[in-house]
Amino acid sequence: MDIAARVMSVVRRTSTSEPSTSSDSNPQKVGKVMDVSDGAFIGGFIPSIVEKQRYPYTRPEFLYFSEEEITLSSDHTIRPVLCPRLPHRMPLYAGYAEVINAGKTIQNEDQASAKMLVLTQHQGAEMNGFSEEKKIESRSSNSAEIDDDPMLTPGGDESEKSTIFSLRADAALFSLFDGHAGSAVAVVASKCLHEHVKSRLCEVLDTLLHLDRQENLNFGKHRSESSYSMSKMNEEDEARIRSEHLVKGALETAFLDMDEQISQDKQVWRLPGGCAVISILVFLGKLYVANAGDCRAVMVTSDGTKALSKDLTPASERKRLQELAYRNPELIGNSFSRLEYSKKLTKKDLKSRVLYRDWFMDGWAVKTVKECDLRPPLISESSRKRRLLNTIGVSRGFGDHHLLTVDERLSIKPFLSAVPDITVTHLRDMNVLTDKDVVIVASDGLWDVLSNEDAGLIVRSTLGSTDSADSSRYTQAAQDLVAAARGQQASPNLKRWVLNSGGHASYDDITVFVIPLKYCAAPPADLEEEEDDEMLDLE
């Protein structure tokens, strides 16, 4: 099925209006990154001396789109719902769909990547390092002298000589990137983040696999027997270093690595703007959600829906942002007020009393309004989302290294964070998973108009009416989600998109993964066979 046919099939399923004839009516096409100074809501930038792009605009690799198809897909008037050409070759049979915005930006600023990661331990210093660690452990426990055996890895422990220890493991990584002020940073991150994650996981792979094996062996045994503790620091069980801590550490450091790479790439390549990011790592029976922005992951099972991430925005991160301005007041100078007020203040409010919150407060207290309170607040209101420093609607993610406020030329990057919040779901502890249990991962384009519960109902409905042997069913679920959030055109020539319920539909880029939990807990056999050849072509 070619792209046009696939697009049409979705449009027909969700819309009664006929799509307009071709994309020729829309001259704004792909091929160049939007200049950041065009982005009305973004402030000024330090002028870039470089104009070359390392990664030109594209759509996710796993879509297997041609240049022509990419152009065809960017029609803001039709807003075709796109999905992978080969859904059965998606990692873990994950479903995917996307749609471009209703004209807000020329390009789709969302990006995505889906990768199987083949992890192998680095050789050399890394091995010796962990040998050292292990050696001390052994010495202190049995006082036996152990020579500097370079092969003494945790897997080589005497108690496990009979088990063959393979320094290889497979993981799946799904990431969404929601760009702003251009798609450049989202594109780079979609090409590179998985390499940073892979590299960080490989650094600790032997220790990680050893801990995981011990944890599985000792599951249910007495605590003191199970304590392969890297640390004598704290005897409490919860303080023990477990395999999942090493995975979390790998994700946390990889996210900072990615942002640092962008900072350095900026010296050479044209990389305006930034992006929010969310990554889902499936590894050793656990599902990790690493979130730095306002994309969201929601688990849908027969028990209902459960958010696996918390939206990180200027509104939800008020205390962190205010504390930064409190400790480093030069960051906002005399241009902004750190406080949040219960209402927009004007000259008329001088000397009256107003409720406010400072960096340390969840509650509200009262103060008398002074001149300095009339400055724009650090976090301001706007029609849809609160803005940081009157400029940007996100507070985490990658990029934005040179972003300045329009008027005062204050640097915004110090307030932004590439640090992810991470949640861990133990798939093996869950009740028997069915093929209708999934994780939905989507950009805010979806969540702005659909509640977690609504999204869960749509997915369960689609999966309930498709054959469990159909490898494209999760992509169908993703399509249905995107189509529901995009809605339909009120009439062919009006640029109004409405939900089935009649409300405003999403005018933003919308991108969705639907990841089947069953295959996260136990990857399908054919996928595992494929991963060494064709699947890896995707990387």
Place this chain on the structure above:
Amino acid sequence: MDIAARVMSVVRRTSTSEPSTSSDSNPQKVGKVMDVSDGAFIGGFIPSIVEKQRYPYTRPEFLYFSEEEITLSSDHTIRPVLCPRLPHRMPLYAGYAEVINAGKTIQNEDQASAKMLVLTQHQGAEMNGFSEEKKIESRSSNSAEIDDDPMLTPGGDESEKSTIFSLRADAALFSLFDGHAGSAVAVVASKCLHEHVKSRLCEVLDTLLHLDRQENLNFGKHRSESSYSMSKMNEEDEARIRSEHLVKGALETAFLDMDEQISQDKQVWRLPGGCAVISILVFLGKLYVANAGDCRAVMVTSDGTKALSKDLTPASERKRLQELAYRNPELIGNSFSRLEYSKKLTKKDLKSRVLYRDWFMDGWAVKTVKECDLRPPLISESSRKRRLLNTIGVSRGFGDHHLLTVDERLSIKPFLSAVPDITVTHLRDMNVLTDKDVVIVASDGLWDVLSNEDAGLIVRSTLGSTDSADSSRYTQAAQDLVAAARGQQASPNLKRWVLNSGGHASYDDITVFVIPLKYCAAPPADLEEEEDDEMLDLE
């Protein structure tokens, strides 16, 4: 019953060994504050030029102890369990008991206060301020012109003209203070914190009462009808300012006020050391727990036990402390390493690899050990509790303004925080409360040896075997908790205290409130009558 008799009754109930004859065998008595330089675990101080104490050492007011009784109570060899002389006059019939440590410090460094607060709105600027607020609210909603009526308080809203609005409300405040490096700061805080809380609550009382009444009236009504919103900032329901936000804000600012008062008092009075603090405020059908330290509040109902606070220590606050050192590296200079390591590092570990965590990490990653990693870590191990800057085992509370590290003379105060974490329990939403449902509030002396569950079982057992008409039953429950944690002397002349189970008992000061939830939700009539006269004598 005099204090000796009360002490004996408790000792007999819990110990088979005879108490040693008198307190003469212990020459270390009360009457002067321990010099901070005597405190072995505390570092150096900026020498105090003032020696006078504003509040000399004492025990809580509600015990009604004479000087002689206070002296008698400080016997480290007997460790008598003390309780209020007049339990029926405790606010909300709350139970209380305390015991001194086993010789760690001369004085009992725990302090406590229990107060009924009669709140009345301040007159003058405050009223006008809220009038202004209200006026703008009214204008925007109905465009009617409203004159500058100084009496236009929220309570004077047209829709409520028929209700008589009284600017008076009652609250109960219970606070525990666990001092270190002397008892001076704990004593001052026990005398003054409630005044700061009262003052902050009075500042917003009219708005607070108005919101509370609106919330109760509109309980169950449609959201849009119930929106007396002080803010148009955010239309979401959870962003609306509610009465509990004003109470939280009052507690938050009052805690900082208290610490600021100590800072200023230090200029004039001798105020070494510091204290952890926890406050329980019962107000308008809600129970607020404001915690800044490692005291803990635990709710015990027929549904089980539930912690209402989280212990805040150098261990649990690692990320906050590390981030501070990251953003202000001069605070630790070259004397400490910001990172946490999986093991204690020595010269032998140079160039080997070790797991570490930095300020942004919940997980662990690997690094190669360098010279700078051999510095003492910001948060170090110790036998019982982790220490901040090798000096102090707490990370929040009041005081310690002049505390320096021993060797490097680095100031520790920048790392300490007086900001409370606050939880709110809506008592009216709970299932029917019985007279066995309580909140236990205790210093770490109790929680170091009793789990939340054990403490819950002890309280339920005591309350199950006492008459519900006995106003001293909650004090009996507190006594039983303290006696259980203190344990018994292994033999009369050995300074060893053991639990009934045979394990190590608590050698620390132990202080416990047992607050009956039933009377928090609906104060007993006789208490309300009393509060204007005798109860208020306590203030």
